[in-house]
Amino acid sequence: MKELSKKMPLFTESVIRHMTRISDECGAINLSQGFPDFPPPKPLLDRLAQVAYEGPHQYAVTWGAQNLREAIAENRTGRLGIPIDPNKNIVVTCGSTEAMMASVMAVVNPGEKVIVFSPFYENYGADAILSGADPIYVPLYQPDFHFNPDELEAAFKQNPKAIIICNPSNPCGKVFTRKELEFIADLVRKYDTYVITDEVYEYILYKPNVYTYISTLPGMFERTIACNSLSKTYSITGWRLGYVIASPEIIDCVKKVHDFLTVGAASPLQEAAVVGLRFPQKYYDDLQELYTRKRDLFCDGLTRLGLQHTKPQGAYYVLMDISEFGWDDDNDFCETMTRKVGVAAVPGSSFFREPVNNLIRFHFAKSEPMLNEVLNRLENLKKIMQK
Structure with a gap:
């Protein structure tokens, strides 16, 4: 054979x-x-119980139910301070795993390079390989898992298509400082690169650390593909609900990949999750x-x-x-x-x-x-x- x-x-x-x-x-x-x-949280379970009898039980819109995308847009607009359009800036995916895979496939061509910090969540290397990309690994140094600026720029000089950032980081728990992200953003603009960022742990943050969304830095929204999930924030890892936030041009590409990867996330779970996205601070x-x-x-x-x-x-x-x-x-x-x-x-x-x-x-x-x-x-x- x-x-x-x-x-x-x-x-x-x-x-x-x-x-x-x-x-x-x-x-x-x-x-x-x-x-x-x-x-x-009980309000999510209560809403899910209602949905079990009321529906929906058939396909949602491929890139996410309208009311869920509106709830995500409302949530993200408040967090980022940038207006997020539910119809132009969002794709709902089957967890952040699919969000990352669809994003890499939408941005990177076979044979192009992607920067990955090491240590890294195991899926990132696989995402690059499945997309036909070549990972460039840049080490993070203990005990605080900082990167060497010269090593990072040397990686950018290899003409990568994108850099993947997990913030806060799985597995090391690093939270990238604003200064570090500004340095990365300078390189991204200088070398004409995209950022694919995994933000699933954004709310699990320990004082005095402060979270900075790299997409909010000057000139970075149009270069950033932000992948997120409801899994860790609401203790619903089995619901497999994630999403991608990006510019309309990128989102149009992610939609196409997502459509042929999974068609769409489970519609009853999308309906129930709307409640969580509107929780108070x-x-x-x-x-x-x-x-x-x-x-x-x-x-x-x-x-x-x-x-x-x-x-x-x-x-x-x-x-x-x-x-x-x-x-x-x-x-x-x-x-x-x-x-x-x-x-x-x-x-x-x-x-x-x-x-x-x-x-x-x-x-x-x-x-x-x-x-x-x-x-x-x-x-x-x-x-x-x-x-």
């Missing part, structure tokens, strides 16, 4: 989903795949306080146990250093820890282009009792996992 696609050997299956399967097999606490273990303030408590509980617990770790500026991930345990393979470490300790994490090597195998990623989007149970299980980590 003829060989299969030459793209397939260039990337693996999702390491995150692989660790979730192992966690499920072992009955471990899953801190690998980043989804909350607490329910969505207090909801987002409370969300920030909720995740701040979870971060502090988990990070303080790791510190108490003598486990070296990062403290994120945003999102809900922690990277823990396993150097002291003497393992050469972080994949083996994570699989063994899941089975013997009952806590699942993601091997850090799946997020880095560089040969990094001394980090593992936990998420802490769990109830406080569950996080305390995780810390109880990790008390014996050194005894069980030391080589």
Whole structure:
């Protein structure tokens, strides 16, 4: 038989989903795949119950139900301070995963280059490969995960079509400062490049860090394709509702790709989600306080146990250093820890282009009792996992 696609050997299956399967097999606490273990806000569930009987149950408009796009436009106009047209600037997608894929495919031609910061969410490399693009990886340096300006400009000198930015960053929790984003924006304009930005964790931010939308910087709205999702903000990762915000010219291209990728997102869920997008500011303030408590509980617990770790500026991930345990393979470490300790994490090597195998990623989007149970299980980590 003829060989299969030459793209397939260039990337693996999702390491995150692989660790979730192992966690499920072992009955471990899953801190690998980043989804909350607490329910969505009651108003969304109440509206979903109504929609179950009232509809809609057939296709919505391909690029998103009108009332959902209007709610997104209202929300984004308030956040960005830029008027967003629900009919010209928005495509609703099947989660931010599709939003990113459709955006890359709409902007990048086969053989063109895309800049990706390392560490990076595993989908970004796959998005580039599936689009026929060549990733240019630019490292972020610990402990604060800053980039080297000279290295970044050297990447831009390779004539990339776009740069992908995850802000706040999965997996390292970095929040890009306004100064950093202004530097990136200067390079984007200088080298005539697009920005594809993943903003799904925009509301999960820890003081004193401040969020800057790169699309609001001078001359950047027309160059920015902003991908977002309702998943993390409203604890509805299984609803698979995302969206793209961009200029009309770019949105027209994203619409075409989206139409042939998925046709459209689930219409009953779109209808129910409208409620969430119109929550008052207090909801987002409370969300920030909720995740701040979870971060502090988990990070303080790791510190108490003598486990070296990062403290994120945003999102809900922690990277823990396993150097002291003497393992050469972080994949083996994570699989063994899941089975013997009952806590699942993601091997850090799946997020880095560089040969990094001394980090593992936990998420802490769990109830406080569950996080305390995780810390109880990790008390014996050194005894069980030391080589």
